[in-house]
Amino acid sequence: MTLQDLNQQSPYGTFLEHCKKGELAYQFCRDDGKAVFYPRVAAPGSGSTNLEWRVSKGLGTVYATTVVYYKDEKPLNVALIDLDEGFRMMSRVEDIDALEVKIGMRVKVRIHPGDEKQPPYPVFSPLLPEEGSPPSDSHRTGGRSGTSPLHPGERGGGEGRGGGGGRRT
Amino acid sequence: MSLKRGSVAVVGAAESDLGQVAQHTSPVDLMAQATLRALDDCGLKLADIDGVFSAATQVRTAPMTLAEYLRIKPRYFDGTAIGGSSFMSHVAHAQAAIEHGLCEVALVAYGSTQRSVSRAAASPREFNPYETPYRPFMPSSAYAMAASRHMHQHGTTREQLAEVAVAARKWALLNPKAWEKEPLTIEQVLKARMVSYPLTVRDCCLVVDGGGAIILTSAARAKTLKKKPVYVLGVGESLSHANISSMPDLTVTAAAESGPKAYLMAKLKASDVNMLSLYDAFTITPILFLEDLGFCPKGEGGRFVMNGAIAPGGKLPVNTSGGGLSYCHPGMYGLLVMIEAVRQVRGECDKRQVKNCEVALAHGNGGVLSSQCTVIFGGPSTI
Numbered sequence: 001m002t003l004q005d006l007n008q009q010s011p012y013g014t015f016l017e018h019c020k021k022g023e024l025a026y027q028f029c030r031d032d033g034k035a036v037f038y039p040r041v042a043a044p045g046s047g048s049t050n051l052e053w054r055v056s057k058g059l060g061t062v063y064a065t066t067v068v069y070y071k072d073e074k075p076l077n078v079a080l081i082d083l084d085e086g087f088r089m090m091s092r093v094e095d096i097d098a099l100e101v102k103i104g105m106r107v108k109v110r111i112h113p114g115d116e117k118q119p120p121y122p123v124f125s126p127l128l129p130e131e132g133s134p135p136s137d138s139h140r141t142g143g144r145s146g147t148s149p150l151h152p153g154e155r156g157g158g159e160g161r162g163g164g165g166g167r168r169t
Numbered sequence: 170m171s172l173k174r175g176s177v178a179v180v181g182a183a184e185s186d187l188g189q190v191a192q193h194t195s196p197v198d199l200m201a202q203a204t205l206r207a208l209d210d211c212g213l214k215l216a217d218i219d220g221v222f223s224a225a226t227q228v229r230t231a232p233m234t235l236a237e238y239l240r241i242k243p244r245y246f247d248g249t250a251i252g253g254s255s256f257m258s259h260v261a262h263a264q265a266a267i268e269h270g271l272c273e274v275a276l277v278a279y280g281s282t283q284r285s286v287s288r289a290a291a292s293p294r295e296f297n298p299y300e301t302p303y304r305p306f307m308p309s310s311a312y313a314m315a316a317s318r319h320m321h322q323h324g325t326t327r328e329q330l331a332e333v334a335v336a337a338r339k340w341a342l343l344n345p346k347a348w349e350k351e352p353l354t355i356e357q358v359l360k361a362r363m364v365s366y367p368l369t370v371r372d373c374c375l376v377v378d379g380g381g382a383i384i385l386t387s388a389a390r391a392k393t394l395k396k397k398p399v400y401v402l403g404v405g406e407s408l409s410h411a412n413i414s415s416m417p418d419l420t421v422t423a424a425a426e427s428g429p430k431a432y433l434m435a436k437l438k439a440s441d442v443n444m445l446s447l448y449d450a451f452t453i454t455p456i457l458f459l460e461d462l463g464f465c466p467k468g469e470g471g472r473f474v475m476n477g478a479i480a481p482g483g484k485l486p487v488n489t490s491g492g493g494l495s496y497c498h499p500g501m502y503g504l505l506v507m508i509e510a511v512r513q514v515r516g517e518c519d520k521r522q523v524k525n526c527e528v529a530l531a532h533g534n535g536g537v538l539s540s541q542c543t544v545i546f547g548g549p550s551t552i
Contacts, residue, residue: 012298012299015298016298038299038414038415063318063419064314064315064317064318064419065314065317066305066310066313066314066317066365066366066367067363067365067366068304068305068306068310068364068365069362069363069364069365069366070304070306075366076304078303078304078305078310078314078365079314080314080413080414080419088414088415089299089414090299090300090303090305090412090413090414091303092303099366103317103318103321104321114302118302121302121303
């Protein structure tokens with residue numbers, strides 16, 4: 001077993017290095033073929049350290065959404081996004097009115113540059129219909145809207161879902 | 170080995186002063202005040218306490234700090250901190266400790282001055298590099314996302330969420346200790362200031378000061394004390410995640426695990442419960458818990474609460490104190506959730522008393538739907 005050397009690099013540190021290159025990175029467990037997110041020193045549940053970093057294609061679907069009303073600010077979207085590779089993350093959908101972000105909406109990642117206090121981080125924008133459809137194995141689990149590719153509770157992907165989505169780094 | 174139905178009982182229960190406390194009052198002042206009241210409630214003395222259970226966002230070492238303040242030297246202590254349901258866990262752990270003779274008289278206590286010092290100061294959020302950059306207004310935004318998902322999957326409406334707040338307010342108007350004193354309509358809930366869509370400020374719990382204490386002892390000793398014992402018939406605890414982005418399904422909580430555990434131990438089912446005390450941090454939470462604890466099918470919670478179903482005179486009494494939405498919500502509300510259930514079983518609730526209340530279910534929620542703990546209380550007829 002080879003555990004990550006935390007004196008050298010942290011899981012978030014690696015994630016951040018990818019963000020700086022404009023990439024959304026996640027881990028992939030070679031043992032069970034499942035995506036792991038947020039990044040960890042070992043796969044949750046199994047404790048496997050047989051993890052590799054992959055770069056997501058950045059295509060996903062809005063799983064849940066809210067709009068935060070901070071005083072004297074324009075409404076702010078916060079959403080949970082299910083990535084096609086089989087992991088979920090918090091983010092926000094930009095380039096659209098915050099209240100128009102709907103569950104089931106297809107979205108695509110880009111890396112927000114951040115500022116002095118906040119390092120770069122992934123955000124999403126709506127995907128035009130021709131830019132990418134949900135993974136082909138998920139049509140059977142469509143939600144109420146007919147556009148949601150993930151069934152509630154069904155995440156993390158199986159062999160077929162997690163395997164081909166990203167590229168190795 | 171499992172815990173024994175009815176092996177311990179709540180013998181003392183009391184709130185501290187609630188609402189807005191005097192400047193410089195500490196959370197431990199509130200814990201101690203509630204403890205003395207709970208001791209008076211059962212006739213035990215400070216020196217009788219040999220087990221201390223506590224958690225508080227403003228007191229990192231709550232059992233230790235409270236023991237110092239009261240100068241008690243507990244044989245057993247537990248500072249399990251899993252958010253608002255910590256105190257249901259404490260009851261379960263106190264039961265285990267009492268059954269095993271590790272202590273005999275257990276104190277569970279809580280206090281918060283979050284209104285006085287501000288919520289941000291009382292409960293600073295932990296930094297999470299995968300969530301904090303998006304600036305969710307936590308915990309409200311997590312519950313708002315759960316509501317968004319429930320609305321999407323099950324057709325739940327904002328009006329149905331508002332029904333929960335209106336029912337709580339109607340109960341609160343029957344409780345002299347409740348913070349809110351004015352009636353509330355569905356329209357007012359819907360038109361209130363939006364916090365995190367779809368939740369307005371009236372869909373969110375109060376931010377007030379307060380605390381409480383309960384005292385438990387063995388069933389045998391409980392029978393010798395002032396008031397009729399309120400037996401712990403069943404307990405169940407479950408954790409499903411810590412951060413909302415790691416919750417497996419935002420429409421199904423771990424109450425679907427803690428509830429069945431508690432029912433199994435109590436040898437009871439949902440239809441045996443006379444009154445429910447459900448942690449209502451937000452209007453979506455009682456809807457989720459009614460489903461997950463077996464009072465209606467999954468997805469039907471919104472429709473279940475319509476037309477005053479959980480309000481006074483409705484088909485199921487829920488949160489008769491007025492709940493975290495209208496009575497009191499001092500940061501971690503679980504202890505007060507149990508105090509109301511205990512009082513209902515004792516028959517101490519005056520205008521809001523549920524008739525023939527022999528079985529009351531108290532359900533605690535912590536974090537962002539993260540920890541779920543259920544305690545079923547019963548009167549002497551249940552033993």
